Amino acid sequence: MMWQRSSKGSAAADVVIGVAVIVLVVLPVFSAVIERYIVLNKAQIIKDAVDMANISAYNAINAGNLGRNAVTFDSDKADEIYRFILAKNLHLDDTLSAKPNSIVEGTVNIESLILYTGGFPLACPEGTYVEKPSVHSCITVPVKPALYRRIILDLLGRQHIELKVHVDSEIPVNN
Amino acid sequence: MPARVVVTGIILVVLTAFLVVALEFFLPLSAKSDMNIWCRSTMLRMEMEGELSDQAKLDLHTKLAQRGFVNIDIEGVGGGKQGEEINLRVEADYIYSRLTGLFIRSTAVQRMVYDKTSVSRRVVN
Numbered sequence: 408m409m410w411q412r413s414s415k416g417s418a419a420a421d422v423v424i425g426v427a428v429i430v431l432v433v434l435p436v437f438s439a440v441i442e443r444y445i446v447l448n449k450a451q452i453i454k455d456a457v458d459m460a461n462i463s464a465y466n467a468i469n470a471g472n473l474g475r476n477a478v479t480f481d482s483d484k485a486d487e488i489y490r491f492i493l494a495k496n497l498h499l500d501d502t503l504s505a506k507p508n509s510i511v512e513g514t515v516n517i518e519s520l521i522l523y524t525g526g527f528p529l530a531c532p533e534g535t536y537v538e539k540p541s542v543h544s545c546i547t548v549p550v551k552p553a554l555y556r557r558i559i560l561d562l563l564g565r566q567h568i569e570l571k572v573h574v575d576s577e578i579p580v581n582n
Numbered sequence: 583m584p585a586r587v588v589v590t591g592i593i594l595v596v597l598t599a600f601l602v603v604a605l606e607f608f609l610p611l612s613a614k615s616d617m618n619i620w621c622r623s624t625m626l627r628m629e630m631e632g633e634l635s636d637q638a639k640l641d642l643h644t645k646l647a648q649r650g651f652v653n654i655d656i657e658g659v660g661g662g663k664q665g666e667e668i669n670l671r672v673e674a675d676y677i678y679s680r681l682t683g684l685f686i687r688s689t690a691v692q693r694m695v696y697d698k699t700s701v702s703r704r705v706v707n
Contacts, residue, residue, distance in 0.1 A: 418585040418586045418589045421586055421589045421590055421593065422589055422593070425589070425590075425593030425596075425597070426593075428597075429593075429596065429597060429600060433597065433600060433601070434600075437600075437601075437604040441604070441607055441608070444608065444611060445611065448611060448614070448615055451615070451618070452618060455618065455622050455698075456698070459625070459698065459699075459700045462629065462700065462701070462703070463700055463701035465703070466664065466665045466701050466703070488701065492699060492700060492701065495699045496698050496699060
């Protein structure tokens with residue numbers, strides 16, 4: 408009789424332990440891994456968009472000065488092209504705020520956009536050494552977590568997760 | 583004792599099903615990531631060539647088809663010379679099998695879109 412009661416008790420304990428393992432260990436671990444994977448994917452998409460904007464900004468090169476063997480840029484035009492391409496590829500409006508269906512949540516902040524044309528080697532503001540004509544840019548992008556959004560943001564005490572994306576794109580020397 | 587074996591078995595089945603579902607969650611994400619990488623490579627070619635060449639289009643189509651994409655629609659808009667906008671839009675269906683119940687698998691179709699704009703670097707003299 409005593410053995411039977413013990414056996415029933417063990418089965419119930421197994422159920423409780425099994426459910427607890429799934430809910431408290433397996434589920435959070437997989438959620439964290441999936442969440443991390445999604446954020447890394449988003450970071451890669453943003454990095455590609457920034458790289459495209461960098462390379463596009465290269466078109467602000469002042470062709471008139473090339474004849475005098477000088478590589479110069481029209482800074483305003485470079486900024487304009489950069490913003491236009493970045494906004495288009497990340498689905499942002501003119502103020503770089505997210506449109507519906509954008510992977511961005513909130514407003515993108517351009518921290519730096521620098522075109523390096525000479526005096527190499529140089530260090531960009533993020534510490535990377537630049538040895539060839541390049542476009543450097545760094546932006547901060549607010550993104551939303553994909554799973555358990557509210558819980559993650561509450562734990563972090565923030566409105567968004569902010570990704571800092573820094574890309575140095577070498578200007579192609581020839582085509 | 584038999585009850586314990588049954589309960590342990592059920593827990594293992596549920597746990598396995600959950601692990602399979604969790605792992606299968608990565609399939610479309612991984613496919614989209616590959617699609618983005620290949621489309622970005624095609625964009626780089628477009629930037630240099632000023633347009634989407636037939637060869638570049640065929641290469642991209644082949645890679646996507648080999649990865650399991652169907653109904654692939656590739657559209658490249660390019661002006662040609664330096665400074666003009668170029669756009670690549672790729673739409674495709676990714677078909678994969680996934681676990682939808684404890685012992686039920688079904689086919690899922692995920693529409694994936696890549697739509698990016700850049701500027702041509704092709705110098706036309």
